[in-house]
Amino acid sequence: NAGVTQTPKFQVLKTGQSMTLQCAQDMNHNSMYWYRQDPGMGLRLIYYSASEGTTDKGEVPNGYNVSRLNKREFSLRLESAAPSQTSVYFCASTGDTTYEQYFGPGTRLTVT
Amino acid sequence: AQSVAQPEDQVNVAEGNPLTVKCTYSVSGNPYLFWYVQYPNRGLQFLLKYITGDNLVKGSYGFEAEFNKSQTSFHLKKPSALVSDSALYFCAVRDHYGNNRLAFGKGNQVVVIP
Numbered sequence: 025n026a027g028v029t030q031t032p033k034f035q036v037l038k039t040g041q042s043m044t045l046q047c048a049q050d051m052n053h054n055s056m057y058w059y060r061q062d063p064g065m066g067l068r069l070i071y072y073s074a075s076e077g078t079t080d081k082g083e084v085p086n087g088y089n090v091s092r093l094n095k096r097e098f099s100l101r102l103e104s105a106a107p108s109q110t111s112v113y114f115c116a117s118t119g120d121t122t123y124e125q126y127f128g129p130g131t132r133l134t135v136t
Numbered sequence: 137a138q139s140v141a142q143p144e145d146q147v148n149v150a151e152g153n154p155l156t157v158k159c160t161y162s163v164s165g166n167p168y169l170f171w172y173v174q175y176p177n178r179g180l181q182f183l184l185k186y187i188t189g190d191n192l193v194k195g196s197y198g199f200e201a202e203f204n205k206s207q208t209s210f211h212l213k214k215p216s217a218l219v220s221d222s223a224l225y226f227c228a229v230r231d232h233y234g235n236n237r238l239a240f241g242k243g244n245q246v247v248v249i250p
Contacts, residue, residue, distance in 0.1 A: 028179075055236045064145075066226065066242040067180075074236065082237070114179055118236055123168055123187060125238060127179035 026050055028128035030115050036134045037105040045100040045131050047115030055118045056098035057082075057125065058090060060111040067114065073098055105135045138163040138229050142241035150249050155217040157244045159210045159227030167229050169210040170238065171201055174224040183225075186210060197221070217248045 028049045037043055049056065054075045059067040069082030071090040079090050087109060089101045098117075102109060112132050116125040139162045149155050161167055168187050172180040184195025191203045201212045210227060224245055228238040 057237075064242060067240040069237060072237060116180075123230075123236075124170055124182045124185050126182065127172075129179045130177075 028115055028117055028126050030113075030128035030131050032131060033129065034132050036136065037102075038136055039106060041105050042101070042103050043105065043133075044102075045113055045115075045133075046097070047099065047128060048097045049115075049117040049126070050096065051117060051119065051126065052095070053117035053119045053122075053126075054095070055120075056092065057116040057118075058088075058098070058100045059114045059116065060084065060109075061114060061130075062111050070100065070113075102133075105133075107135045109133065110135045138167075138231055138237075138239040140227050140229050140239055140241035142225075142227055142244050144244055145242075146245040146247060148247045148249060149217045151219055152216050155212075155214040155221065155246065155248070157212040157225050157227075157246060159212065159241060160208050161210060161227070161229040162208065163229050163231050165231055167210075167231065169201075169203060170228040170230075171195065171199070171210075171212050172226045172228065173197075174226065174243075176223075180226060183212070217246075219248045219250050222246055222248045 031046045057072040058070040073079045073092040076095045115128040118125045141160045170185045171183040186203045194200045224243045226243045227241045
């Protein structure tokens, strides 16, 4: 039981490049989330998915797209990376009755 | 919209002394409240939650938190701090209307001094 896994752990991009961050959970959770963490700003929700086939914008969705591929997987795509997207990205999931969210180890992204 | 305030950026405490990390919240209706801890270069780990029932909830690693509805607070406490408790602590809240979205505070850096 691996919980929530994320790939890659680290990534460096040049401005304008694209990439996809992958997330998978093995806890049979319906809800999945993407956050970004910046110093002094806590965690901010980018997108979330309440169930397979649905996605909704969070607090800071601009510049990102998501895909809920199946119940296990939820990916985050940066189509044209910008230096303002330098951050640590966390994926999380939760069940319908557990309430607390379980987090992956994070992806540290640097855009130069 | 729900929100959380963690008023102190950093909390310094001597090893063996009581540790308190403050959190106040704003939410419609009854809150669901959570504390998470983050060690350097790691993801967030769940510590404890308040959903309903006893206002004092106990969690992992000897931590506890007290829900105070009149003061809209959910302070995290530990009777005797350890150096290994040095980390970043986040408070979070959601409403109970079926919305699974959490609002996080900005986090408190806890430094336990040997």
